[in-house]
Amino acid sequence: MKTGWKIFATFLLCISIDLHGQKQDLATNNGIETVEKLQNLTATENASETSLSQENLKKKVYVIPVRDDIMPPILYVIRRGVKEAMEANAECIIIDMNTNGGRVDITEEIFGIINKFKGKTVTYVNKDAYSAGAFIAVSTDQIYMAPQSVIGAAAPIMMGPGGGAAELPSTMEAKMNSAIRAKIRTQAEKNGYAIDVIEAMVDKSKTLERDSKIICAKDEILTLTNIEAATKYGEGQTPLLSTGTVESIDALIEKLGYTGAKRVDIKPLGAEELGSWISSISPLLLLIGIGGLYIEFKTPGFGVFGALGIGALLIYFFGGYVSGLAGIEWIGIFLLGIVLVMIEIFVVPGTLIVGLCGAACIFISIIMGMTDLYPGVPWFPVDPTEGMPSPVEGIDFSMPDFSKPLRDISIAILLSVPLIWSISKWLSHSKYFSQLVTASVSGAESIADLATKIESRKNQVGITTTPLNPGGKALFQDELCSVITQGEMVGSGTSVKVIGNSGSDLVVVED
Numbered sequence: 001m002k003t004g005w006k007i008f009a010t011f012l013l014c015i016s017i018d019l020h021g022q023k024q025d026l027a028t029n030n031g032i033e034t035v036e037k038l039q040n041l042t043a044t045e046n047a048s049e050t051s052l053s054q055e056n057l058k059k060k061v062y063v064i065p066v067r068d069d070i071m072p073p074i075l076y077v078i079r080r081g082v083k084e085a086m087e088a089n090a091e092c093i094i095i096d097m098n099t100n101g102g103r104v105d106i107t108e109e110i111f112g113i114i115n116k117f118k119g120k121t122v123t124y125v126n127k128d129a130y131s132a133g134a135f136i137a138v139s140t141d142q143i144y145m146a147p148q149s150v151i152g153a154a155a156p157i158m159m160g161p162g163g164g165a166a167e168l169p170s171t172m173e174a175k176m177n178s179a180i181r182a183k184i185r186t187q188a189e190k191n192g193y194a195i196d197v198i199e200a201m202v203d204k205s206k207t208l209e210r211d212s213k214i215i216c217a218k219d220e221i222l223t224l225t226n227i228e229a230a231t232k233y234g235e236g237q238t239p240l241l242s243t244g245t246v247e248s249i250d251a252l253i254e255k256l257g258y259t260g261a262k263r264v265d266i267k268p269l270g271a272e273e274l275g276s277w278i279s280s281i282s283p284l285l286l287l288i289g290i291g292g293l294y295i296e297f298k299t300p301g302f303g304v305f306g307a308l309g310i311g312a313l314l315i316y317f318f319g320g321y322v323s324g325l326a327g328i329e330w331i332g333i334f335l336l337g338i339v340l341v342m343i344e345i346f347v348v349p350g351t352l353i354v355g356l357c358g359a360a361c362i363f364i365s366i367i368m369g370m371t372d373l374y375p376g377v378p379w380f381p382v383d384p385t386e387g388m389p390s391p392v393e394g395i396d397f398s399m400p401d402f403s404k405p406l407r408d409i410s411i412a413i414l415l416s417v418p419l420i421w422s423i424s425k426w427l428s429h430s431k432y433f434s435q436l437v438t439a440s441v442s443g444a445e446s447i448a449d450l451a452t453k454i455e456s457r458k459n460q461v462g463i464t465t466t467p468l469n470p471g472g473k474a475l476f477q478d479e480l481c482s483v484i485t486q487g488e489m490v491g492s493g494t495s496v497k498v499i500g501n502s503g504s505d506l507v508v509v510e511d
Contacts, residue, residue: 059261060090061253065268070102070132072279072323073272075109079324079372081266082113087375092120092258095140096249101131101154104180111139111187115395116374124252125149125226125242134201135180139187143242144252145226151241152223154184154201197222197241210240271322278319282370285319286412288312291419310338313366320369330369337361349471349482363409370405374398454501457481461511464494474508483508 064081066074078095085093093114114121114136123129123137124144129151137143137151145151181202188198200208200215200222208216210233216222229242246252253263269275278285292309317331340358348354377398381391391397462476464483468490474483476498483496483506490496496508 057260057262059092059258060085060088060264061092061094061256061258061261062088062090062264062266063094063096063249064266065096066099066133066136067096067268068099070099070106070110070136072106072276073268074099074102075106075113076272076275076323077266077268078110079113082117083324083375084264084266085119086117086377088264090119090264091261092122092256093117093140094249094252095121095123095136097123097125097129097133097137098127099130099133100128101133104132107132107135108183110136111183114139116377116398118395120256122252122256124246124249125151130154130223134198135184135187138184138191138193138198141191143229144244144246144255145229145242147226147245147247149226150223151229152201153221154180154198193241194238210234215240269322275319275322278315279323279370282316282319283408283411283415285312285316286366286409287415287419289316290412290416294416294420316366317369323370325370325372330365333361334365334369337363337365349466349473351467352469366409367402367405370408371400371402373400454504454506457498457506458500460498462496462498462508464490464492464496467492468496468508471505474506476506481506485509 062081062085064078066078068074082093095114120142121140122142122144123140124146125133125137126146127149129137129149131154134151134154143151181199184198184202185195188195196206196208200206202221204219204221206216207214207218208222215228224241226242226245228240230239230244232239244255246255250263253259253261289309289312292305292307292312294309296306296309313334314331317334320330321328337358337360340354340361342358344351344355344358377396379397379399381393381397393399457476460476462474462481462483464472464474465480466472468474468483468485468488470485470487470489472483472490473480474496475481482504483498484502485496485508488510490508490510495511497511498506498508500507
């Protein structure tokens with residue numbers, strides 16, 4: 001019996017030792033597996049972060065500064081920046097805002113420009129976003145603010161004769177408020193901002209209340225600090241206006257999830273004010289261009305009038321470029337047109353086709369140089385894919401507005417008719433015109449010598465070296481001259497006689 005107890009005790013001891021060893025092995029194995037899992041998890045997270053970082057390196061974020069009053073120069077900067085971002089397929093645009101406000105009509109144009117960008121749009125209130133600045137902020141998807149920045153005070157005002165603010169008459173104020181509220185309400189609804197907050201910035205008759213707290217009382221205009229704008233209210237804890245406060249643009253880019261993305265800062269050219277002035281005198285520039293080129297074509301050589309005409313048109317294109325309208329390609333097409341016209345006049349006169357192609361290039365480039373086009377946006381609506389929404393003007397397609405360039409060129413052409421008539425009837429016989437032409441022709445004879453030489457050609461017979469359609473070239477006593485018929489077509493190698501002249505061209509008939 002005693003021996004049996006000892007055997008049983010020994011058996012229990014062996015079992016307990018075995019079970020304890022199994023538990024230790026199991027615990028050890030579990031620890032190893034846990035470490036391996038953590039290592040695998042860390043490696044997965046690192047790989048995910050690396051992949052995300054690599055993906056962000058391919059992305060672009062464009063930062064567009066708004067540093068002055070909302071006037072045409074700022075419009076030009078925003079338009080150019082948005083077009084560059086669209087051309088580069090950027091993922092995000094950040095409006096770097098610090099403005100006291102500006103014109104409502106310019107603000108409306110900026111709404112349309114921002115809405116054409118299909119990526120993410122964000123406003124960063126760097127210091128102040130008053131009046132029109134607040135409106136533009138609401139037209140973007142999100143608003144972030146810098147520490148100690150403010151936004152609001154968007155009630156319309158009227159500029160007085162001395163340039164200062166003047167009080168609006170009550171009737172006008174009511175009409176302006178109604179119109180502005182309607183325009184800004186569409187932007188706020190589109191981007192999910194509270195309508196009553198925006199209206200409290202515009203209309204002092206409105207009261208803004210949240211969670212039984214009066215934020216803006218009646219007869220006051222709402223202006224919010226960065227802290228007030230980001231304060232959350234209601235059951236859903238919705239921010240009043242801004243998504244949050246960040247220290248800088250770089251911090252904002254990181255917060256938006258674009259860490260490592262390429263940041264592109266749009267730089268004002270410093271010529272936006274000049275571009276605004278050029279835009280206002282564009283019909284005059286076109287008139288100078290047409291008049292200068294006409295005089296150049298009617299005088300020998302190439303000189304001051306041709307340079308003046310081409311220079312005026314290049315300034316016209318420069319204004320379009322600064323305005324964010326014309327690309328450099330239209331300047332190239334214009335210069336190509338000039339070259340083709342020169343070839344028609346000096347190299348292959350009478351062919352017409354070269355000159356017509358040149359004239360078409362000049363006309364098209366002048367029209368397109370002041371037409372607002374956006375990269376990748378079709379001109380007309382396309383049939384929507386089944387289940388997709390219908391195209392929206394300004395977002396999915398954008399019909400070009402040719403009204404301004406057509407108006408400008410129409411004014412220039414109408415004014416050029418009396419100008420050209422005056423030149424042909426009076427100016428060409430004045431001594432001042434003769435002096436200018438003489439000065440503009442490098443190495444050419446004086447006007448008197450040229451007139452005498454042309455007169456001496458009368459009744460001379462020569463041989464055409466090019467077809468006359470009706471203009472071309474003919475050889476008279478070993479000298480090649482520009483000739484023109486009275487409308488008939490004459491082949492090359494035909495004998496012709498001089499019967500008069502038209503400017504510097506000899507008028508000939510078939511002999």
